[in-house]
Amino acid sequence: MKRHIQPGPSGPGPVSRLRSWIGPLPLQQGLLFVGVLLLFAFLGQNTADSMHRMGLTPGFAFLSHQANFEIGESLFSYSAGDSYARALGAGIANTIKVAVVGCLLATVLGVALGIARLSGNLLLASLVHGYVELLRNTPLLLQLFLWSAIIHTLPPPRGAYTFLGSVYLSNRGVYLPSLSVEGLPAFIWLSVVALAVLATLVLSRRLFAGSALYLPKSAGAVLGALALCYLTLTSLGFAASVEIPAKGGFNIRGGLSLTPEFAALLIGLVVNASASISEIVRSGIQSVKSGQWEAARALGLKPAQILRLVVLPQALRVITPLMISSFLDLTKNSSLAVAIGYPDLVSVANTTANTTGQVLEAIIIIAAVYLSISLAVSAVMNLYNRRVVLRAEGKR
Amino acid sequence: MSQIELAPPVAPDWHRWREGLFNGWANGLVTLATLTAILWLALPFFRWAVVDAVWSGTSADCTTETAGACWAFVGAKFRFMLFAFFPPHLQWRPALVVALIAALLTVSALPRFWSFRLVPVWLLALLVIWLLMAGTAGMEPVSTNHWGGLPITLAVSIAGLAFAFPIALLLALARQSDMGILRSLAVVFIEVLRGVPMIAVLYVAMLIVPMALPSGAAIDKLLRAQIGVTLFFSAYLAEVIRAGLQVIPSGQKEAALSLGLSRIQMLRLVVLPQALTAVIPAIVNLSIGIVLNTSLLAVIGIYDLLNAAKTSATDPTWLGFYSEAYIFAALVYFAICFTGSRYSLWLERKLNGSNRY
Numbered sequence: 185m186k187r188h189i190q191p192g193p194s195g196p197g198p199v200s201r202l203r204s205w206i207g208p209l210p211l212q213q214g215l216l217f218v219g220v221l222l223l224f225a226f227l228g229q230n231t232a233d234s235m236h237r238m239g240l241t242p243g244f245a246f247l248s249h250q251a252n253f254e255i256g257e258s259l260f261s262y263s264a265g266d267s268y269a270r271a272l273g274a275g276i277a278n279t280i281k282v283a284v285v286g287c288l289l290a291t292v293l294g295v296a297l298g299i300a301r302l303s304g305n306l307l308l309a310s311l312v313h314g315y316v317e318l319l320r321n322t323p324l325l326l327q328l329f330l331w332s333a334i335i336h337t338l339p340p341p342r343g344a345y346t347f348l349g350s351v352y353l354s355n356r357g358v359y360l361p362s363l364s365v366e367g368l369p370a371f372i373w374l375s376v377v378a379l380a381v382l383a384t385l386v387l388s389r390r391l392f393a394g395s396a397l398y399l400p401k402s403a404g405a406v407l408g409a410l411a412l413c414y415l416t417l418t419s420l421g422f423a424a425s426v427e428i429p430a431k432g433g434f435n436i437r438g439g440l441s442l443t444p445e446f447a448a449l450l451i452g453l454v455v456n457a458s459a460s461i462s463e464i465v466r467s468g469i470q471s472v473k474s475g476q477w478e479a480a481r482a483l484g485l486k487p488a489q490i491l492r493l494v495v496l497p498q499a500l501r502v503i504t505p506l507m508i509s510s511f512l513d514l515t516k517n518s519s520l521a522v523a524i525g526y527p528d529l530v531s532v533a534n535t536t537a538n539t540t541g542q543v544l545e546a547i548i549i550i551a552a553v554y555l556s557i558s559l560a561v562s563a564v565m566n567l568y569n570r571r572v573v574l575r576a577e578g579k580r
Numbered sequence: 581m582s583q584i585e586l587a588p589p590v591a592p593d594w595h596r597w598r599e600g601l602f603n604g605w606a607n608g609l610v611t612l613a614t615l616t617a618i619l620w621l622a623l624p625f626f627r628w629a630v631v632d633a634v635w636s637g638t639s640a641d642c643t644t645e646t647a648g649a650c651w652a653f654v655g656a657k658f659r660f661m662l663f664a665f666f667p668p669h670l671q672w673r674p675a676l677v678v679a680l681i682a683a684l685l686t687v688s689a690l691p692r693f694w695s696f697r698l699v700p701v702w703l704l705a706l707l708v709i710w711l712l713m714a715g716t717a718g719m720e721p722v723s724t725n726h727w728g729g730l731p732i733t734l735a736v737s738i739a740g741l742a743f744a745f746p747i748a749l750l751l752a753l754a755r756q757s758d759m760g761i762l763r764s765l766a767v768v769f770i771e772v773l774r775g776v777p778m779i780a781v782l783y784v785a786m787l788i789v790p791m792a793l794p795s796g797a798a799i800d801k802l803l804r805a806q807i808g809v810t811l812f813f814s815a816y817l818a819e820v821i822r823a824g825l826q827v828i829p830s831g832q833k834e835a836a837l838s839l840g841l842s843r844i845q846m847l848r849l850v851v852l853p854q855a856l857t858a859v860i861p862a863i864v865n866l867s868i869g870i871v872l873n874t875s876l877l878a879v880i881g882i883y884d885l886l887n888a889a890k891t892s893a894t895d896p897t898w899l900g901f902y903s904e905a906y907i908f909a910a911l912v913y914f915a916i917c918f919t920g921s922r923y924s925l926w927l928e929r930k931l932n933g934s935n936r937y
Binding site for chain 2 (some may be wrong): 205206207209213214217227228230231233234235237303304305306307308311317318320321322323324325329330333334337373454469473516517519520522523530534537543546547548551553554558559
């Protein structure tokens, strides 16, 4: 990233700044740029012509038309009579749902596996090693197909596999106990809880700043916030209760049910991402030199303190960027949902393209959504990196 | 796509195992708990995959109440899973292609054969592969619609890597250059391709490219997919190469320039040899990613290894043995990619060893 800055009497005005940004060979670069523009104009003109020949009008007017297809599951109400825009919205919501839940579960599983891999126990460590190798050396799409096939060969609800009397596995989906608040739609209180957790995490970091992660106090703050949520809700007259699914007739009733497609996609993505996250956690912790452990021990810190005050803050600096890129991978990989029938953005856009013929527009929407997610994340990442770098240098 | 290199494995010996398993009551408990978990998970799988499995016979033997895995199915559909719809009497050709690719990879994997002479060898090999598959030059022609299975997976990966390499090199250099417009073009290309899922790129190749070409011009479906795969990976490879370029201290470039070398000579003689050597293990890891990601060709209806395996379970005489088909395909992928990742570790240690002074 060397910049040629030309000294001169005029000083670095906008023109000379532009000139130094362009650098050498401005004419050739301009020609290249025009060439790229012309290429795109040529391809775009051809596309418009082809669409015209097929009797299609380019543009996004079709979004307000009635979409005449059903979507297997959606976070908000959608029926075949609604517009394409609403259908695509349902698809985006489904993508975000699987990505958010997937990232959370993959982090929990991945961190647990990473720590297990570092444990002194050879059997456990080699087991996790085998798990990681197996998952990283087979295609994700194959893993998704396999999970989908496994879920579809599970017994029907009548003979569903049961764990601890509250989790049911059947070919109609997975049933889990759920928390429900009477009189309040689930997604509202779920988002309230999520907001509360997020707020406490941020607050606890502000309050107990100094160490990057002050686990016990953060955990206390989160629990406190949850209790506060619960108290507020109950005092407002809502009753929270745990609902446990139960077999009834030919089906399983109550609780939280995951469709087979969602369950297969979620399990596949989580298991796959947990392998890379466990490696990230392991490499992050191992990146802290053993001298740091020794020095901290020599200062008389207890192992838990060493981990919390010395090792984790340094390891997190290595772990966080890699973790974020794992989350991005998981989000992008959720596009494979189209192959196993979960109605995510790609799948809905695909159906839209098939029914309207507006292929170009559908792909532009897919690309725009994923691009804005990854650009937003990388912008946040850059901010984070700048802060971490500054801090590291400030403390040196 | 983000892969992290594993630490080099340490050879296990019995003393270490005893230490690692039972050196205290806590560790012993963990060992026992792990053993229980393994047995709880592995015993049912073992029963299904080995004890109750049907190793030979017809699909009727596999559909009885007690039957476990149906390996007879894999035996019957073996050739289909490997070569898909390639005409059966010509299947020696894709088999030869697989053998050729394996031989070529083995030779290229050994550092003592590394030289620029590999480039023409590879281009020639790609031509031979294409001739063998398409069957021009006196052989019975086979349309690309009938190509499939393992040769597709391997050939698309290898051609993708081979053609992505020069593009990625140019992109990485453009991204590092001090020419603003060129740099921005490279950044936009790389970020867009890395920001969208590969499925979107394949959809563009499948659906948009035919519309964007002038009427009358047509590109074969497989070739379009190949172009999509190539461009997609060139963006990832460009970032890998850029990482390599960044480790070269600027003093080296300045020294080379002050010796009177031109910028091209500086790149060719000083910068690139060091930068590329530094990222060879990362490139091998990326190649594994390419092999794994070519499985997405299944989504757009190309019969690669995964799609051939999936399709084999839709045969009316052997209906519904999906798990067995996927496990077989998984074993093939695992064999390829595990070898690759071990090789990458070996190479890393070897290269690091030779750099230590």
